[in-house]
Amino acid sequence: MFEKLGEILRKVTDKVANAIFLDKDLVDSIIKDLQRALIEADVNIMLVKQLSDKIRKIAVDERIKGIEKKEHILKILHDELENILGEYKQLKIKREKNQQNRIMLLGLYGSGKTTTIAKLGNYFAKRGQKVALVGLDTHRPAAPEQLKQLAEEHKISYFIDLFEKNPAKVWKKVKDKLKDYNLILIDTAGRHTLDKVLIAEIKALEKEIKPTEIILVIPADIGQAAKKQAQEFKEVTDISGVIITRMDSTAKGGGALTACAETKAPVYFIATGEKINDLEEFNPKSFLARLLGRGDLEALLEKIRSVTDEKSQKKIQTKISEGKLSLEDVIEQVKSMNSLGGFDKIKSMIPGFSKIKEKIPESVLENQETRISKWEHIIKSMTQHEKENPEILEKQTSRIQRIAKGAGVPTSEVRSLLKQYRLLNDMVKSGGNLEMSQGLSQKQLQKFARKFGKKLRF
Numbered sequence: 001m002f003e004k005l006g007e008i009l010r011k012v013t014d015k016v017a018n019a020i021f022l023d024k025d026l027v028d029s030i031i032k033d034l035q036r037a038l039i040e041a042d043v044n045i046m047l048v049k050q051l052s053d054k055i056r057k058i059a060v061d062e063r064i065k066g067i068e069k070k071e072h073i074l075k076i077l078h079d080e081l082e083n084i085l086g087e088y089k090q091l092k093i094k095r096e097k098n099q100q101n102r103i104m105l106l107g108l109y110g111s112g113k114t115t116t117i118a119k120l121g122n123y124f125a126k127r128g129q130k131v132a133l134v135g136l137d138t139h140r141p142a143a144p145e146q147l148k149q150l151a152e153e154h155k156i157s158y159f160i161d162l163f164e165k166n167p168a169k170v171w172k173k174v175k176d177k178l179k180d181y182n183l184i185l186i187d188t189a190g191r192h193t194l195d196k197v198l199i200a201e202i203k204a205l206e207k208e209i210k211p212t213e214i215i216l217v218i219p220a221d222i223g224q225a226a227k228k229q230a231q232e233f234k235e236v237t238d239i240s241g242v243i244i245t246r247m248d249s250t251a252k253g254g255g256a257l258t259a260c261a262e263t264k265a266p267v268y269f270i271a272t273g274e275k276i277n278d279l280e281e282f283n284p285k286s287f288l289a290r291l292l293g294r295g296d297l298e299a300l301l302e303k304i305r306s307v308t309d310e311k312s313q314k315k316i317q318t319k320i321s322e323g324k325l326s327l328e329d330v331i332e333q334v335k336s337m338n339s340l341g342g343f344d345k346i347k348s349m350i351p352g353f354s355k356i357k358e359k360i361p362e363s364v365l366e367n368q369e370t371r372i373s374k375w376e377h378i379i380k381s382m383t384q385h386e387k388e389n390p391e392i393l394e395k396q397t398s399r400i401q402r403i404a405k406g407a408g409v410p411t412s413e414v415r416s417l418l419k420q421y422r423l424l425n426d427m428v429k430s431g432g433n434l435e436m437s438q439g440l441s442q443k444q445l446q447k448f449a450r451k452f453g454k455k456l457r458f
């Protein structure tokens with residue numbers, strides 16, 4: 001139901017974790033992805049804006065640097081998402097003696113009340129509660145029959161009255177029969193709108209039943225409109241929580257969920273299908289963890305630490321600012337890019353590169369591993385002085401031949417490595433300067449694109 005949102009959130013967190021340079025371009029692209037995904041899930045645009053503003057604020061804060069900045073961004077992202085999903089509140093069933101839990105479900109026409117009553121009955125019966133369903137929808141003729149069928153199918157006790165048209169009277173008739181049950185789930189009638197008749201009926205039932213919980217059932221497909229609906233119901237009665245149904249059949253679930261959080265109506269459960277077991281307790285923390293594909297914030301932060309070895313990052317940064325990388329450094333960079341998901345990642349790591357992604361040919365990404373292992377052999381055949389100053393090799397055919405022989409590769413391979421070194425050194429050097437100068441100019445970008453398009457053949 002939230003596959004796409006989850007996919008994008010994971011992509012965004014990966015981008016943050018894997019970034020070597022966390023510059024304006026990268027932050028912009030992350031925020032754009034996030035916004036698009038959240039708005040697609042129907043999250044209120046104001047909430048989306050708040051979230052983006054907070055991330056941007058951290059991102060441009062000059063006082064926070066490197067890994068710390070990444071941690072801050074991920075923490076903000078995590079906390080804000082958790083925030084907009086609302087507080088966790090469990091639907092507690094009290095078990096004290098003589099304590100009867102009476103849970104009344106309300107909602108507009110077709111919101112899923114009757115189906116949810118059966119699901120809840122089944123859910124709590126399995127957890128050892130003595131459950132009885134009571135049908136107080138006396139308006140729709142087929143309603144008691146629907147409840148009966150569901151109850152019988154799942155072997156749950158039920159009480160209905162096929163003739164009485166006043167729901168409060170039905171309650172009076174059945175309440176004495178409910179003594180042996182500790183959890184009473186009460187189905188009520190729906191209406192097209194929360195009109196006076198419905199309000200009067202709810203009030204009368206509330207007075208008669210004295211429910212321990214009044215739960216509003218909202219279908220996810222109304223999206224953000226859930227806010228208005230929850231507010232209206234809250235005004236006329238003591239809604240203690242919400243159940244959102246039809247999460248499976250709409251892209252607007254994010255809107256319904258976050259709208260309920262805005263009204264401070266805790267979402268107890270979400271329903272994700274028509275079957276009896278398609279009901280799950282809603283816990284914002286674990287819901288978010290699932291979306292992000294990770295256990296919790298700590299696990300998320302761990303990801304950054306695992307891909308960002310701070311020391312080696314610092315070393316590279318220094319070398320970049322000095323404009324000098326050794327061949328081994330370059331190999332290290334390429335290898336780490338590879339382990340982080342391919343050379344493709346260069347685009348998101350180096351400022352400005354995201355803009356030209358379509359111009360870097362896919363062939364660049366091929367056969368890297370074989371190439372890298374050859375390169376490692378080549379480097380092993382070099383002297384320390386050669387490794388640190390590879391430019392001295394450029395015109396020294398005899399040295400190149402010696403190295404090629406030692407590594408068991410043709411001389412063309414050694415030359416190709418030297419060429420890549422030059423290119424990458426150039427690129428990383430420009431990237432290093434860029435961090436300070438906020439991105440490449442269009443001209444520089446085109447130059448890089450041409451260079452990489454033509455020359456970077458792995």
Ligand SMILES: Nc1nc2c(ncn2[C@@H]2O[C@H](COP(=O)(O)OP(=O)(O)OP(=O)(O)O)[C@@H](O)[C@H]2O)c(=O)[nH]1
Binds near residue numbers: 116188247248249271
């Ligand atoms: N896909 C999907 N369908 C659901 C879900 N919950 C309920 N439905 C379907 O929605 C329709 C209406 O459900 P009901 O339980 O009858 O809704 P209600 O609120 O009792 O309706 P009224 O009593 O007429 O007001 C039925 O066809 C259900 O099968 C859900 O989580 N997912």
Ligand SMILES: [Mg+2]
Binds near residue numbers: 188
């Ligand atoms: Mg119904």
